[in-house]
Amino acid sequence: MTLQLYNTLTRTKEPLRTAEPNKVRMYVCGVTVYAPSHVGHARASFSFDVVFRYLLHRGYEVEFAKNFTDIDDKIIEKAKAEGVHFCEITDRYIADFYDAMDGIFILRPDYEPKCTEHIDGIVAMNAKLIERGHAYAVDGDVYFAVETMEDYGKLSRRRLEDQEEGARVDVDTRKRHPFDFALWKAAKPDEPSWDSPWGKGRPGWHIECSVMSSETLGDTFDIHGGGIDLLFPHHENEIAQSESAMGIDRWVTHWMHNGHLTIDSTKMSKSLGNIFGVNELLARYHPETLRMFYLSASYRAPLDYNEGAMNESEQRLERLYGTLGQLDARLGDSVARPAADDDGGWRRPHLYNAPDPLEGVDPSQFAGPERGLFEQTRRLMTKVEEAMDDDFNTAGALGHLFDYVRRLNKWMAGEPDLSDAGLRAIATGARDRFYRIGAILGLFHEESVAFFEGLRDRRLKFVGMTEAEIEAAIARRNQARADKDWAASDAIRDELAAKGIGLKDGPEGTGWIVLRGVGG
């Protein structure tokens, strides 16, 4: 089975084709750094993080570049409003971006070029496009002439003739065609600018990606990704520039676009005030909850962010961690979990890469349900890979994991004797599968115990009770229970439940948890 991916260019799923055998070069359009990262940015980063992780899992050598756009109108505006140098703005939001992405275990790309560090290349590409007759300079601006490109519009499936009627485009008489776009913009007074043959100015939006991808990955490469909103005009124009400058007709092999996020079924927008920052979200939910949420649907499909969906995602995650905790408890040990690097970034050496504990285990020693479980454990990775091979079908892959979890829980409920080497191998193999899949999907960064403690602490902040108050209430209830005063005991329990504290009476006393979906 080969890895199939949906190519926006051809609108079909195609087998991955790479210029060099076993090596993938991938470029993804990153963010413009002028505001805190929100859940939409996170989905885009996440989508390609999973692509990155899965390519690594499949044994590809991957070179991955993702840029920062660190000069543009909105950045300049913000800097003016605050009366600071624009770098202060970009530095601030680059730091915020790292905080957010490290926080949800996005692997750092190999290259993170910034627009302002590639000005020379951008100027050179402008010059080349003019020289080849694809661009023209007017009053210090440089425009790309879309009509000089035979197949302009091939990615977004637009034809220049179709655009005229009803399209909302600005009428700029200096342009030869309404869809000509700026490669270089003359500087207005007080704006950051760089010298160029056309006077002081700064890069247009699209050209940066053409230049930065070439300078990091090479002239042509295998995968180019970004949000679906970038399809037109951004990616269309990148193609126009790059292919015209190089005189080729296939700059990038595969174009991938992630679907957008809506919030409570409406579009995210500043005016509605429904933009959720990643960092504020992490105060409330476990970081892997957000990943679980993204994993629930195809990366290409639109996805609606809402409280119910997040709570459900956390519940799904708890189910998986619950089983993982059972395995740790029964095996009497745990697998060391990776840590981020000193700068907070997660990188590929941290990925789980242990030898398969089931390798060399003789199946004939198992009978009945154990034989079945052993086989299912063996097959699990194959099933997950089949799903992932089909255009990164994460929902399908998770389905197989949950399917397996049910089977595994059932087995553990029967109290298998893990001092038996064979049965122990099954349990070890099961845990191995969690972490192997976790490395692909970016889950299970904590041990189960730490996970549930973290969940409790996080939720406690929204409950309005301290741990000490809860313990005191439990002590009062225990007295009532000792007196067999069930009414008083239940009253205390109901009171706590109303605040979102669930109690569990067990042989070793009464434990408590914070229930899901509390506070807000």
Add this chain to the structure above:
RNA sequence: GGCGACGUAGCCAAGUGGUAAGGCAACGGAUUGCAAAUCCGUCAUUCACCAGUUCGAUCCUGGUCGUCGCCUCCA
């Protein structure tokens, strides 16, 4: 006006030309003083509607209805 995506159980969501994964909810059970949490079990003769191709379609073709996105330097 142009381009495109989607419509699968109460909700989210995979998927296949031969009669529908998984999760949440719900219900039943184990457990419990009773509960909660957890675990197990049950849960779509049916895949928006109509017509066509086919031995057979949810999956292919055409049409209808509905929802959404892009065409505005928004991932």
